[in-house]
Amino acid sequence: MPSAQAITNGTNGLSLEDEDIDFTDIEQKYALRFDEGLDDVILVDGVPVINQSRQQRLFETIQKRFKSHAGIHVDLEGMHIPYGPDGESKGYIFIEMASPEDAALAIRLMDGYAFDKKHRFSVNRFTDVEKLANLSEEYVEPPEEEYKSKEHLRSWLSDYSGRDQLVICRGDDVQIAWHNKSSQPEVAHNRTRWTDSYVQWSPLGTFLATFRRQGIELWGGSSWDRFMRFAHPGARLVDFSPNEKYMVTWSHEPIQVPDNLPQGPQYFSAEDEGNRVAVWEVRTGHLLRTFPVQQDDSAGPGQLKGFSWPFLKWSGDDKYCARLTPGQQISVYELPSMGLLDKKSIKIEGVVDFEWCPLGDKDRDAIEAWGDGKNPPKGAKKPKDNTLVFWVPEVDNQPARVTVMSVPTREVLRSKNLFNVSDCKLHWHPQGDYLCVKVDRHTKTKKSVFCNLELFRMREKDLPVEVIELKDPLTAFAWEPQGSHFAVISSNDPALGAGAPGITVKTQLSFFHLHPKGDFRLLKTLDNKTCNTLFWSPKGRHIVVATLGSSQKFDLEWYDVDFAHEIRQGSASADPSEDVKLIGSGEHYGITDLEWDPSGRYVATSASVWRHSLENGFAIWDFKGAELQKHVQDKFKQILWRPRPRTMLSKEEQKKVRRNLREIGKAFEEEDAAEESNLALAHRELYQRVLNEWKTWRARSRAELEELRKEYGKESVANIPQKLEQEATEEVQEWVEEILEETEEVVV
Template sequence: MEDGQPIDQLDNIIIVDGLPVVPPEKYDKLHALIKKISNSFGCVTQRFELPKDEKDFTTGFAFVEYQSKAEAERAITKMHGQSLDKKHVFAVCLFTDWLKFKDIPDEYVEPKEEAYQPEENMMGWLLDEAAREQYLVRHDKETEVWWNDPLVLGKQSVAQKRKDWTEYIARWSPLGTYMATFHTQGVQLWGGPDFKSLGRFPHTQVQLIDFSPNEKFLVTWFNNLTVWDVKTKQKLRIFPGGPTPDHGWPVFKWSHDEAYLAKITEDNIHIFDSSTMKLVQPDPKKATTLFIPRVRAFDWSPTENILSYWVPEDGDKPARVVLLKLTINKKGEVVFEQVTQKNLFRVVDIKMHWQSNGEFLCVKVDRYSKSSNDKKKVTNFELFRMKAKAIAVDVVELTEEVIAFAWEPKGSRFAVIHGDNPQRYSVSFYTMGNPKNGQVKLLKSLPKKSANHLFWSPKGTHIVIAGLKSFNGILEFWNVQELELTGGGEHFMCTDVEWDPSGRYVATSVSYYRHQMENGYTLWTFQGKQFLSLAREKFLQFQWRPRPASVLDEKRLKGIQRTIKDRAARYQEEEKAFEKMEAENITRQKKEKMDQFRKFVKETKEAMAVFTERRRAQRKNCGWHSDDESCYRTTEEYVEELISFEEEELA
């Protein structure tokens, strides 16, 4: 097991107090007795000491070092409060705990009362009256946070901008509370209305970071993996290693409730308890959580503590996809229960895709065709219904190459790009129907599409079908509920597409990291109408600010959706009034500028008249006025001049 080194190298040492005070002649006997008792709870190292005073009497306590912190804690649990004899009771603690409390004064000193300082509202941007979204932009050395103002005639207002705010990249936390910036010394978090510094996490030359789903933990990487508590900024544990070609970033995958973080190594899946950062060991004899020979990949359900993993074929043994449920029994022990298993044959590769609500799991299986002699690959989608009894599995087979797959967020539909001709790919939409007992059904197939990426709205229903890289940024906006094309366009050399968290707007951009030309970003409505396009030299990054999940339950959300049409007219009137007000503001601003210009011209002419009289008075004997220098008449005369003459006799 690739175990991490402890933060404190002294946490495997305990202090045993309450021992008899004995003279030198009884020292060896007491030493042997206490060491024997200590060895019964773990392996004691050579550092076992019974301190003596100046008269060579023992002092009534001992230092005992174990090989691990776990053994030391076990010894404390077993020994503390136990009697050695009628007069002596063990009092045991960690040496590190003694270091923490040894300097506490015996007399209580009442702390000074500090004035209350109200904390800043970390969710202030969510209270915007116009419900605007924020987004992060980086170009050259500038880092900017903007408000999206689609109604202000294409203008945007800046919330914060700073030069050299980050040395590498910047990114939002999953709920949008923090903005992280990268520096040579480590990571820094910012937030609040004025984006004040909220904490530093030192990690020299840090390259990658990952937040836990609810932003409680932060993982940083360069040369090693460090797990931090975001609130306290405390370093919780250091793990060796990092991303590899087979297992990229993030190395740790979090359970939906942040209770566990897990990573994969050869033949093992290691799961750690986030409250202690200790390895979950169902079998104390094994230094791992799950020993699974040849395991290739795993993933967590986004809504339950269910783990999915797959193992390739081994001789006559088929490949298999296994789902394990992690539970806690009455004794407080972690128990793994196998929920289901699917055996598969002729497997080349497997990819697992969880639907955002955890209702479905798609296992994309690339395999060799049975009848093909040229080893032609086909793709099966093994679709697990997690809410059905016994977890039913539907199968969809495609004989063409699959380019992309994507679930509809919070929905039952999925989209697939497939085909053997790069210029004639097809895009197909399917529905799973009822999560418990529905049937897979093809809704529509769109042939001859120049597309290789799928981007669902985070609210579902709408999707952007995009052709990036060699397809030069061809975009189509579809309403999958109505199966209709709502808009389209092209963003030449487009490298990135991203929906805002409300599902109302889409950003497309060309990053300087990929292309050194056409850098900038464009904003679109969900229906494919472009309303802003900005070119930025050395444009690097665009990222919408995430929003936390709604506090409303599903019932209330559906009630709001049912009555949205009744309020649509009011919203439209408010938008028209806002647009009218903005137009009036622009007209007023233009008029004010024109009035200022006319006033300037008038004042300048009046001043010029005064100075003209003064100059004429000073030059009254010159016979001319300097103000009349521009009053003249131009006369043009044409003069012909013979330059050369040559006479030639013709035959």
């Protein structure tokens, strides 16, 4: 094997003196790079030892084996076998492949190939041989990397005035901005072409995910440095686990593992090839597992049959995630190993859908109190297991069934049979207190559809169920995030089934609540609406109903479902239906999206250029429907509130704040007033400055014009308005002489 040394020394004619000269620097500079030219040469070890006469047969056999086993054609000319002095071969051969890719394939497929009973191939890249041979036997400890402290990832929460942040995408720009009550968002960070498509917050607001061709990047901290990159080429969807420990990405393209891909826990390896979904650990960036997705592209671009997102559903505590194989099974995986729970899936014939029970504040408190379970404090109860609910449709004589199951015990907690079911939707209360199964039922003739709500009480023994029957099909359902109200939108409009885009359907809006007597009752129904979407305030009590996706109606309505809350002071109300009040309404022309801020104080509505190009922009409203700001911006794409993590205050502290709200509020009010007057002053100054700049510029250009006039020796002929004014009000003096009397006097 010729080395660089050999080549340079091989140039004959060097005098002896020259040999003393240190050439190493030049040699290093001009050293040939073998890995470029010899990439397509492989070394196959474990070949039978032969003599010259059998060379042809051996080559032909090897050629055949390569063809049959790896599907690679090898040229006989490309094979080279070295012989020892005794005429016996050395038991290895060199093969020059057609291309480096072929060589890579051969290494992957032929390495470890059993040529016959005694001989097993070991295939290596020729260029690696030297490297492997020179491998130092001695272990060298890698230098310890210096610890670099990172920025606090939750620094935004320590904003003095407790403002919320927004991310705004417009054109190629992505802006992180502070939301201000009375002035427009204050841009804290602006980056052009931060993302190729859209951006997404992680569920607790710690990271901002951006999408690039090469993969997904997470950003955070006050200076928005990159936190981690996830090399999943072409990833277009990302889904975080509820505590943002893990992340699932999906790419339309199957994963390919090129040979030059770096190896490590953060990168794909050969067994990931062809998969489309990847699960990552956020903090380390490690790849946990990949999944194949059977997707059928025949439905046309953008519509993937047999693929639903999120691909994996997460339990509230990030301990498990689960995947549905429709009609067959639910596969539950344990984190962080991503191994199948108990090594087998839960087989459920015909299963259509399932949902995990979310963790409520109570559950989180319980988990925190319990700790790791080794020495729980007194009085702490073991947190309850995760539960999930799934449903199976009617098959033959079997009724449809909704089942609540505990995980990991796989114990069925409750199961209910249903009849005449055409579809079910599973709605968990965000606190995990209730479960509502919305059952679309058909009459015996299957001509008309009506709706049942099956309400499970999750916090009571044996999970009692009550049923509310509704005459009309439901189009939307939403639980109040904190509390026991829920709102539904139903419709008996015949246009509902047609489902043509842009058509406005007449709808009914109804509110239900948990009656003090202990059952769920209708609170109020409002008829003759066009709304089709429900948005509860994250703190409950207030709700915005919106008409989205229509081409004529863009109505927004704000309701308070507990209007007399302050007056009643906790006592039961005489007429609960009086408690639901319309407190504000508005219209955002061309609205496509609506989002509450995490504190439930503001609502952002937006019209995105992704849907249409009419009056793109966003507006910010307060919780009672007063429009605070409106910004119409060309090429506006997206606005998202930065989510907040759970409060750090204990229950007692929260209570204390609530009790002293008025006094605390006073201080803030003063600050607000001061800020507002400051702002007004600053505005005033700005205007004054702009005006003065204008005046200076005008004075200069006027003087220049005057000079020019003189130079040209011309009078002003421009249409100066003052001059016109003078001409128009020109005073004309007229002398009128009138002869009143004429007398002739004869002078004698």
